[in-house]
Amino acid sequence: xxxxxxxxxxxxxxxxxxxxxxxxxxxxxxxxxxxxxxxxxxxxxxxxxxxxxxxxxxxxxxxxxxxxxxxxxxxxxxxxxxxxxxxxxxxxxxxxxxxxxxxxxxxxxxxxxxxxxxxxxxxxxxxxxxxxxxxxxxxxxxxxxxxxxxxxxxxxxxxxxxxxxxxxxxxxxxxxxxxxxxxxxxxxxxxxxxxxxxxxxxxxxxxxxxxxxxxxxxxxxxxxxxxxxxxxxxxxxxxxxxxxxxxxxxxxxxxxxxxxxxxxxxxxxxxxxxxxxxxxxxxxxxxxxxxxxxxxxxxxxxxxxxxxxxxxxxxxxxxxxxxxxxxxxxxxxxxxxxxxxxxxxxxxxxxxxxxxxxxxxxxxxxxxxxxxxxxxxxxxxxxxxxxxxxxxxxxxxxxxxxxxxxxxxxxxxxxxxxxxxxxxxxxxxxxxxxxxxxxxxxxxxxxxxxxxxxxxxxxxxxxxxxxxxxxxxxxxxxxxxxxxxxxxxxxxxxxxxxxxxxxxxxxxxxxxxxxxxxxxxxxxxxxxxxxxxxxxxxxxxxxxxxxxxxxxxxxxxxxxxxxxxxxxxxxxxxxxxxxxxxxx
Amino acid sequence: xxxxxxxxxxxxxxxxxxxxxxxxxxxxxxxxxxxxxxxxxxxxxxxxxxxxxxxxxxxxxxxxxxxxxxxxxxxxxxxxxxxxxxxxxxxxxxxxxxxxxxx
Numbered sequence: 001x002x003x004x005x006x007x008x009x010x011x012x013x014x015x016x017x018x019x020x021x022x023x024x025x026x027x028x029x030x031x032x033x034x035x036x037x038x039x040x041x042x043x044x045x046x047x048x049x050x051x052x053x054x055x056x057x058x059x060x061x062x063x064x065x066x067x068x069x070x071x072x073x074x075x076x077x078x079x080x081x082x083x084x085x086x087x088x089x090x091x092x093x094x095x096x097x098x099x100x101x102x103x104x105x106x107x108x109x110x111x112x113x114x115x116x117x118x119x120x121x122x123x124x125x126x127x128x129x130x131x132x133x134x135x136x137x138x139x140x141x142x143x144x145x146x147x148x149x150x151x152x153x154x155x156x157x158x159x160x161x162x163x164x165x166x167x168x169x170x171x172x173x174x175x176x177x178x179x180x181x182x183x184x185x186x187x188x189x190x191x192x193x194x195x196x197x198x199x200x201x202x203x204x205x206x207x208x209x210x211x212x213x214x215x216x217x218x219x220x221x222x223x224x225x226x227x228x229x230x231x232x233x234x235x236x237x238x239x240x241x242x243x244x245x246x247x248x249x250x251x252x253x254x255x256x257x258x259x260x261x262x263x264x265x266x267x268x269x270x271x272x273x274x275x276x277x278x279x280x281x282x283x284x285x286x287x288x289x290x291x292x293x294x295x296x297x298x299x300x301x302x303x304x305x306x307x308x309x310x311x312x313x314x315x316x317x318x319x320x321x322x323x324x325x326x327x328x329x330x331x332x333x334x335x336x337x338x339x340x341x342x343x344x345x346x347x348x349x350x351x352x353x354x355x356x357x358x359x360x361x362x363x364x365x366x367x368x369x370x371x372x373x374x375x376x377x378x379x380x381x382x383x384x385x386x387x388x389x390x391x392x393x394x395x396x397x398x399x400x401x402x403x404x405x406x407x408x409x410x411x412x413x414x415x416x417x418x419x420x421x422x423x424x425x426x427x428x429x430x431x432x433x434x435x436x437x438x439x440x441x442x443x444x445x446x447x448x449x450x451x452x453x454x455x456x457x458x459x460x461x462x463x464x465x466x467x468x469x470x471x472x473x474x475x476x477x478x479x480x481x482x483x484x485x486x487x488x489x490x491x492x493x494x495x496x497x498x499x500x501x502x503x504x505x506x507x508x509x510x511x512x513x514x515x516x517x518x519x520x521x522x523x524x525x526x527x528x529x530x531x532x533x534x535x536x537x538x539x540x541x542x543x544x545x546x547x548x549x550x551x552x553x554x555x556x557x558x559x560x561x562x563x564x565x566x567x568x569x570x571x572x573x574x575x576x577x578x579x580x581x582x583x584x
Numbered sequence: 585x586x587x588x589x590x591x592x593x594x595x596x597x598x599x600x601x602x603x604x605x606x607x608x609x610x611x612x613x614x615x616x617x618x619x620x621x622x623x624x625x626x627x628x629x630x631x632x633x634x635x636x637x638x639x640x641x642x643x644x645x646x647x648x649x650x651x652x653x654x655x656x657x658x659x660x661x662x663x664x665x666x667x668x669x670x671x672x673x674x675x676x677x678x679x680x681x682x683x684x685x686x687x
Contacts, residue, residue: 559683561617565608
């Protein structure tokens with residue numbers, strides 16, 4: 001029986017080893033690569049799942065890595081193991097799905113190597129308890145995300161989207177790095193458990209800097225306001241990547257970070273309100289954008305941003321369990337929706353929903369699982385999305401301001417509306433496309449069915465899940481049983497309110513032709529949503545300003561040695577002057 | 585104020601560093617740049633030995649100076665070889681004429 005530290009190492013090392021092997025094999029035989037990738041991903045998933053009964057609340061595996069990193073430690077507690085299992089299991093399903101989806105593509109070695117590299121890094125990110133190592137893994141996931149968004153590197157749009165994602169997530173990474181360095185300066189080590197236990201020993205202003213630095217990092221990684229623009233563009237990636245990285249795992253890293261460090265930052269003034277506001281604003285904006293988008297994958301991307309907003313909102317309201325439970329539900333049903341969307345796009349040859357319609361007849365299984373996922377997203381009982389979303393709303397009602405709760409309930413109605421909209425546009429009505437549609441392949445079906453079953457059943461383990469997450473999430477409060485959690489949700493008057501709003505959203509789409517008057521009246525909002533509320537314009541402005549500054553600084557780089565020596569001398573004089581003045 | 589050996593050495597160090605930097609600042613000929621760098625590094629070497637003497641760690645200062653001698657020789661040899669090749673390829677040793685950056 002292997003120990004937990006062996007398994008922790010294995011669940012990182014096995015995918016990484018697979019990445020190296022596939023990379024070295026290069027593109028010889030496609031079936032060898034498919035088989036190897038599936039084998040390594042499944043082996044990593046087995047190692048991750050085997051950690052479930054062995055989880056522990058203390059650091060394991062303590063080995064020194066020089067003075068810069070300090071002790072490299074791993075903390076496989078409930079929260080970390082849960083996210084590691086999500087990453088490894090959904091990762092292997094995405095790899096299995098890729099066997100059909102990437103059939104006949106060139107450069108499979110590059111694709112699979114990065115996917116496996118990503119899976120290992122994501123597991124490492126959640127298991128590490130040394131903040132600098134966490135940062136390193138954090139950046140590796142960003143790198144893999146960039147490489148896979150730009151996988152079709154002869155498509156300028158994909159390359160631009162990859163660069164955009166990379167730059168925006170790097171901006172957030174600075175916040176995390178600053179937090180890690182502050183921790184080292186004031187605590188003398190990067191050890192996370194020590195920090196969580198003794199956060200009070202760090203001066204209040206430094207702690208506030210760290211808290212908001214982490215919020216920036218989490219917002220950039222989880223595509224929260226004001227960094228949300230990269231995720232919809234990231235849909236240029238192959239669809240299994242969108243399912244794995246941009247729906248189920250990497251974008252949850254920000255939520256994980258906030259949840260993990262919540263005990264330390266809880267008392268920082270205004271921090272909780274800031275987190276809650278970021279979540280609420282994001283959820284509403286992204287839902288509005290999802291209502292007006294016509295690209296199937298972009299709709300799902302906006303909805304991902306919106307649901308991540310729900311999780312961040314729950315953390316800001318103090319509902320850690322609700323946020324993690326919603327993370328679980330969302331990872332399962334959103335991976336399902338993305339993979340079904342991949343099957344549809346693969347079959348229809350387009351991402352534009354205006355050219356789909358009537359696809360249900362040729363793809364019965366995909367229709368069933370997509371409707372299951374869609375109902376979970378809309379928050380219809382008894383699917384997992386319903387329970388977790390109600391828990392989030394309840395936590396927000398208890399712990400947050402009233403206006404934010406109203407926004408979130410309205411967002412739930414919008415969610416139902418756009419979900420029904422894309423389901424009807426894709427599967428019902430007359431076929432508007434030209435292409436001959438083929439059904440999904442066998443590997444695709446193998447990947448879809450477990451996710452659909454998960455969507456139908458994960459809510460049954462609510463209580464066990466709470467107990468599983470352990471101290472990191474529930475703190476000192478006793479853990480409720482499944483029955484208690486579910487009864488509480490089912491009988492709360494708030495649930496009825498939320499359900500009524502969801503029903504309103506459904507009716508609004510059903511009657512949308514008759515409500516066109518209202519739609520015209522709200523046309524201004526629609527136009528703003530189509531233009532992503534001006535954030536793309538801000539991005540362009542930042543890029544233009546950077547380029548202008550670079551252009552005006554060009555004169556200083558004239559390549560003449562004498563100038564450069566002069567600059568070195570001036571710099572030396574300045575440094576000496578600072579030292580002389582500072583030492584005085 | 586008697587002229588002690590450390591004081592003389594310090595003056596020599598500053599003088600060498602100043603001459604070397606001045607050479608780098610004003611010259612445009614690649615060979616002369618190498619010469620200027622040589623003078624500059626000799627100042628640095630003397631400074632190392634002097635620092636070793638003043639801090640009582642004579643061995644350390646001398647060891648570092650020896651290391652610098654080796655490194656500096658290699659740099660100079662490679663730089664002069666480059667200068668020969670540059671003269672053959674481009675027909676000039678003028679740094680400003682060689683610079684390819686747009687201005």
